[in-house]
Amino acid sequence: MDAILFMLFAAIAVVCGINLVVQKHPISSALSLVGVMAALAALYLLLGGEFIAAAQLVVYAGAIMVLFIFVIMLLNAGTERRGRRSWTHYADVPILLVFVGLIAALIANRMPGSEAVIFGQFTKGTAKDIGSALFTTYLLPFEVTSVLILIAILGAIVLARKEID
């Protein structure tokens, strides 16, 4: 059962990811990214991270991507033109293959025969645990992040507001 679910959502994630890369239109890419995120949320649930899954939906899919789509619509960004081809364009594919290969090799020799992921094995991912960890051990980082958010809001307003002149 777990395996089937994993296969399903992993397949969705990978397909959507590929779609993100190959699609010419930003909206298609955005939607496929949403797909990836939804699939990842399901995988988080499999891994026992229920709160994170919900947060993934609310924050990423619900807020950030909507923002992206909003901007895309606002700028009415069309399909991209063929720009000048920089040297990277040719080097990219081999680079990526090497990259994936390396990581695969690393994982393969680092965790051979690693334990199986069984749904329900990990029960520490509830909102309660995360909340308690967040407000005791990680209190300072949490506060710092809140300040960061504040700064981001101000920056966004300053950048995007119309110049009154």
Added chain:
Amino acid sequence: MQLWLIPIFPLLGFVLNGLLGRRLPKSAVNAIACGSVFLSFLWVLKVLFGANAFSGGLETVQVEKYFTWIQSGTLSIGVDFAVDRLTAVMLMIVTGVGLLIHIYATGYMAQEGGYYRFFAYLNLFMFFMLILVLGANFLLLFVGWEGVGLCSYLLIGFYFLEKFASDAANKAFIVNRIGDFGFSLAVFLIAMHFGSLDFGTVFTTVNGMPVEAHAGWMTAIALLLLVGATGKSAQIPLYVWLPDAMAGPTPVSALIHAATMVTAGVYMIARSSAIFLHSAHALDVVAIVGIATAFFAATIGLTQFDIKKVYAYSTVSQLGYMFVGLGTGAFSAGIWHVMTHAFFKALLFLGAGSVIHALSGEQDLRKMGGLRQYTPITMWTLLCASLAIAGFPFLSGFYSKDAILAAAYEHAPWMFWIGVITAGMTAFYVFRAFFLCFFGEYRGDLGGDKHGHGHKDHGHGSHGTPHESPPSMWIPLAILAVLSLVGGYLFNIPKYLEPLFKAPEEAPGSEWTMYVSIAAGLTGIGLAYVFYVLSPGIPQSIAQTFAIPYRWIYNKYFVDEFYDAAVVNPIVDGSRSLMWRMIDASGIDGIVNGIGHVARALGDLVRQTQSGFIRSYAAWVVMGAILVIAAMAITGGTR
């Protein structure tokens, strides 16, 4: 018990006054400053009554752990506060006397500039002092120690526009650095040897040890602690900063340089009595330093004409007494003297301040005199203080000083005799100041022009005729007067501190020491009366007959000049010629500039890669990642 509330109130006062004080009216600043200290005083009372400390409770230390501050290896230092009877005494002194002096200062500083700044510093000082006495480990003690040092620096240099004030501040700060260096070394040694800084663990370990065990360690730690104490408590050889510290406003002299901060050294030694008791030599050193300082400072005090200088040297000498008490094993007697001294010396300084206030900033005894009809309250209160310090029978000073002298006699008779002589001198110079100030007729100029005076607090009013101080000043005087009259009788500290320190056992048939010290005190007073009231000519003639020793003493044995010649000037010249010209100018600057050139050359080189195309940057990044991963895959990385 919520001990943390005690230091928090002054801290809040500091924050409020320091941030908003400039905009607040004076009344608000007063309310914040005094109110915060009053609140912490109330909380101290609540805590002590809650632990019914005054009715036989609080026999054992009560610790409150708040959070772990430093955790490195096995050494774990927490922010913990502890209160036991010793702390209780210190808390009462600090908050009580501190409160009185705050109230006094509201009147004394009324015409000063930087009003809010003054009270902000004062509150900060209270905060650090409370940390010092409340801290449950050596590091917190050290924090408070440094903090009060900082505040003392800020407050001595309160009139930082005057050169002498800032010089005095720097002097105090630098001299204290020497002591603090010793203290920090001691703390390191303790951490090294005991693996902990908590008073509880350290002292239980020490008490667990046989007396002679680790004698070397104990002596080293004790002596280094003593170095720190001599710095903070102005003992030989580091006493030189205290007299100059009188450049600060008089309430500061009373609070910091008489009542509380300078006794921190005594408190620290008493706190770590367990360590000292394990090293007889260190105790002897303490006693000798103490007695030497007491005598030495007293002799200087005989000749000074600046009223605050006189009291400053008497402070040094009284601190010497306390050290004698500590060094002779009579810790409780030392603490007792801390308390009584806090009462009468604070009173002396406040009275002096009141006199200075009355004379619109005059500090020179030669320009005073005959003030008794102008400032009766000040006179009477000062009389109480002077009698108390002179060890007049059954006043506060009498009890503590007698306890110390008795202990000194038990320890070594010669110490006792020097102590007695010092007591006589103390009585003499205090009453010399008293008579010069209040008897005879007014030698100052009633015109009220204040030109040509030396350093002094500035601009109290503009009128020349002496005037009594406002109630906000003389009410604290009155309270302190009462305390210095009956304080020693009311609070029998040695009995109270029984659980911590064994009381010095009164050897049978040693009551005569008491009579001797009384006699010495009375003689001193009598001599002063003869010299400065009956026939004022005598001092001059004595000064002429013993011209050379007089000049020595009058110039404080040229110790400052000696220090300048021996320590200060070499350092200054060395740093100017060697450090600056050779090492800094040529060496370091050269290196820095060289680095700059190299960086520029590299920049020119690397700039070629900055094509401005984000994706090429990304490709670079990916390649870097690949390299890292490859390195991990090859080397195996860290499992």
Added chain:
Amino acid sequence: MEFFVIAIIKAAVVAFILLTALAYLQWAERKVLAHIQLRVGPRRVGPHGLLQPLADVIKLITKEDMMPSHVNKVFWFMAPFIAVLFALIPIAVIPFGTELNTPAVDLGPLHIPAIHTPMQLTDLNIGVLFVLGISGLGVYGVALAGWSSNNKYSLLGGLRSSAQMISYELPMALAIATPLLALNTLSFRGIVDGQAGYYFGFIPRWAIFQVFPLNIISFLIFIIAAFAETNRVPFDLPEAENELVAGFHTEYGSMKFAAFFMAEYCNMVTVSCVATLLFLGGWHPPFPSEFGSKFLPSLIFIGAAIISFLHGMSPARPFDRFTLPAFGVVFLILAAIFLVPPVAIVLLPIFWFTAKLCAVLFVYIWIRGTLPRFRYDQLMRFAWTFLFPVAVVTLFLAGLAVALFP
């Protein structure tokens, strides 16, 4: 195995009831609006127009599904289904009642084991977050529809709705968080259980009465934000007929249009359910059973029966002579059912839940009949400069209250 069977059956039942309810919700809306405007509303098709929804559905299905040119086909097709999908999913975690326990039945060949299952598709213990997340996704349908139909009005509608939904999700989330502070769980069932009981024996311990009066404020905030989230009047700018000619679904016809319509009403139902569960005590009756709350449904139905009988005596229209008594009989049967103890145990919670749900939905319709539409800048300013700060302050105060008086 049995688990799957039960789940499928429950899903089927819930889906059927929900879809019918949606259809009739729309009928109810038309009726109520009509009466607010002193009209009669649909009454031709079936008695009191009760068959109107069916007729509408048939009409919409049989309409020609024309596709305008220049639309982005993929997304244009996708949009309505996305909308409906994300509107239907949250229902899965909404509990309707306590629990269903039936003894094992054995009818020769087929043997039905003893069933006991919550009146709910699945009890997720982060249900609230789940609903928030999914309803956050709902915006994609609208936005895509607006963008893909290649029409400036629709694009504006899409933009508006996405901006509006992002803006109003914050106060909504904060308002939801306020009762959770006191209830201390994220599972709907736990939340409802946390609201059982009565203060002083008669004031229900519902969430709005709990951290008095903060939760009432946050309830209002939640309702307002919910109106905006579901694009309802007075926040229905994405589909403002008279300025955007129906906004994001201008270009949609027949079944796709119906899909959007269904999504909107389904969202209404969802947020009303959430409001009922989070603030109005779920299926807990408004006054304790010793005051006879368990007989109230029967009384109501009997009263309805009597009324319909009386009307049947003096029919306004000829066929009422038969229909109304028929209704009366139905009502009587319902009343009788509610008096059977084992059934009542299951049905009473559902009755109260439904009653509260209908109340909230009625408020929706009522508001629509009453209030004018916001202007867009007003909408945004209202969200960011009023609703959001108030929600933050309320949450803060509530946290303080919960921390100080646990």
Added chain:
Amino acid sequence: MPMPPPLPASVPISWYLMLSAILFSLGVAGFLFRRNIITVFMSIELMLNAVNLSFITFSYKLRQVDGHIFSFFVMVVAAAEAAVGLAIILTVFKNRQTLQIDEISSLKN
């Protein structure tokens, strides 16, 4: 990823990590291939998600909640980044009327 003929009841952790790696490199690919700033930006988000997945996976392996905390922080930071980044993109578009990443190659305009 190679699927073994008999599907196991559950998959090993390393598969999750592989999935994360694949998604990450897909993100890199998007970053390298795409020309539209917004798409590039979305590729970054994809990479962040991949990293989050491995965080969660490791926190499953270690049976600790810290991984969740980290990915939570990543989300928050990503939100901030998206806000600022999109604002920047808006400004860039206002000044240059283009979203082509190659045409925005000079610091001065």
